[in-house]
Amino acid sequence: MSTAPTEFDLIVIGAGPGGYVGAIRAAQLGLKVACVEREPLLGGTCLRIGCIPSKALLESSERFYEAQHTFAAHGIKLPEVQLDLPTMLGRKDNVVATLCRGIEGLFKKNKITRLTGHARFTGPGSISVEHAGSAAEYRAKFILIATGSRVGSLPGVAIDGQRVTSSTEALAYPTVPKTLIVIGAGFIGLELGSVWRRLGSQVTVLEYLDRILPGADAEIAAEALKLFKKQGLEFQLGTRVLSAKADGDGAVVEIADKPALRAERVLVSVGRVPNTEGLGLDAIGVQLDHKGRIPVDKHYATKAPGVFAIGDVIEGPMLAHKAEEEAVACVEQLVTGYGHVNYDVIPSVAYTHPEVASVGRTEEQLQTAGVAYRKGKFMFRANGRALAMGDADGMVKILSDAQTDRILGVHMLGPRVGDLIAEAATAMEFGASSEDLARTCHAHPTLPEATKEAALAVLGRVISS
Numbered sequence: 001m002s003t004a005p006t007e008f009d010l011i012v013i014g015a016g017p018g019g020y021v022g023a024i025r026a027a028q029l030g031l032k033v034a035c036v037e038r039e040p041l042l043g044g045t046c047l048r049i050g051c052i053p054s055k056a057l058l059e060s061s062e063r064f065y066e067a068q069h070t071f072a073a074h075g076i077k078l079p080e081v082q083l084d085l086p087t088m089l090g091r092k093d094n095v096v097a098t099l100c101r102g103i104e105g106l107f108k109k110n111k112i113t114r115l116t117g118h119a120r121f122t123g124p125g126s127i128s129v130e131h132a133g134s135a136a137e138y139r140a141k142f143i144l145i146a147t148g149s150r151v152g153s154l155p156g157v158a159i160d161g162q163r164v165t166s167s168t169e170a171l172a173y174p175t176v177p178k179t180l181i182v183i184g185a186g187f188i189g190l191e192l193g194s195v196w197r198r199l200g201s202q203v204t205v206l207e208y209l210d211r212i213l214p215g216a217d218a219e220i221a222a223e224a225l226k227l228f229k230k231q232g233l234e235f236q237l238g239t240r241v242l243s244a245k246a247d248g249d250g251a252v253v254e255i256a257d258k259p260a261l262r263a264e265r266v267l268v269s270v271g272r273v274p275n276t277e278g279l280g281l282d283a284i285g286v287q288l289d290h291k292g293r294i295p296v297d298k299h300y301a302t303k304a305p306g307v308f309a310i311g312d313v314i315e316g317p318m319l320a321h322k323a324e325e326e327a328v329a330c331v332e333q334l335v336t337g338y339g340h341v342n343y344d345v346i347p348s349v350a351y352t353h354p355e356v357a358s359v360g361r362t363e364e365q366l367q368t369a370g371v372a373y374r375k376g377k378f379m380f381r382a383n384g385r386a387l388a389m390g391d392a393d394g395m396v397k398i399l400s401d402a403q404t405d406r407i408l409g410v411h412m413l414g415p416r417v418g419d420l421i422a423e424a425a426t427a428m429e430f431g432a433s434s435e436d437l438a439r440t441c442h443a444h445p446t447l448p449e450a451t452k453e454a455a456l457a458v459l460g461r462v463i464s465s
């Protein structure tokens, strides 16, 4: 029998990056905290079946690709390179297990009570947690909903987990599919499409829009498209998928105004939907908005007293780090009276090769808003370190206010730009101008020098090209 207390200061529902970070921050601030999670492992989609396992596979598949295609240019000759897919998948599972165990340790260290089961509101300040046929009641002064999101689909697309799959199954195909159709050229489609392409699949990406990576800076997305095509990914843009279903030992995808396509497997990556089903929101009078999200005010408070929501279940990009920041701000606001997220500085990264990263506003957004801006660009092919790495595709682009020179947006395509974008985010958080970046001493030869050079280009005085 559990001896856990049934009264808490804060109950967090969901142990993903939003939930576990919020729970830990609240415990650090002295609250008595419980976190409810229905899955056996802590960490949520991001750790178990999202960000982390996909990055593990992106790393492994990139090494496999390099061993086959780029080592020779470095003067490294290998006998035939072979794929050991079970080992590659097993390594990914170990990375996930290590991180999930780490969160269990953090919960213990911070004296957070872990409640296993499905949480449902029974009234204001109270939830029931159902697990294996039994239910227990818990009460708290504050309850934070951090239940995240799940895979979305399209009408007519029947995800069966075998032939027509979501990202979850695409992290563990038991064999390399000869042919793979990816529906949607967003983050998931491009990342997992890249993984299986590198491992040998013939990959066709179908995208409704006439571009990839909706929301990314258009110039960067167009450059990225050229590079992905060179890697052998095939794209059909302006293509509306009507249906997809299993058919014998493969799947058939019907497309508007074009012949149907067939592949061994299909990956559906057309977005995600908030997880709000079965939460009993009716019991506390919370109604969802037109996209199924929970409406909140600027302190993440829902209409129900003492009930808050953050992350994928509320408005905004469905990104782990956005959820983390919101959870911290929400909890700090509750305890200290202060808590804030700067939504102008939320970076976003596609971990393809090369990576695509951005923070702040795109050129298109600035044009639409009528903001006068200056632009500086620097190509990685003129960066010494990128050339030494043999990885010199792409560019850094900085947009700054035409009058004040304050940086408004930074967009990158290139090696490790998912890491490089942090410098841009820091600069923007401090309200830096492009001149501030340009006058900051950067170690030579390093990739971040491309950022400095792009800042110099805004000022019209680039050195290295």
Ligand code: NAI
Pocket (backbone or CB within 6 Å): 051, 154, 183, 184, 185, 186, 187, 188, 189, 191, 206, 207, 208, 209, 212, 213, 214, 239, 240, 241, 242, 268, 269, 270, 271, 272, 317, 318, 319, 348, 349, 350, 351
């Ligand atoms: P997404 O919203 O990034 O992209 C979905 C794509 O599907 C869009 O380009 C859309 O135009 C296309 N589409 C929609 N309907 C279609 C149709 N009928 N036919 C063809 N194409 C169609 O969604 P995705 O990739 O599934 O990712 C889900 C969420 O997970 C996103 O919010 C993303 O931010 C997040 N995520 C973030 C990652 C990262 O930060 N690196 C990695 C993976 C996911």
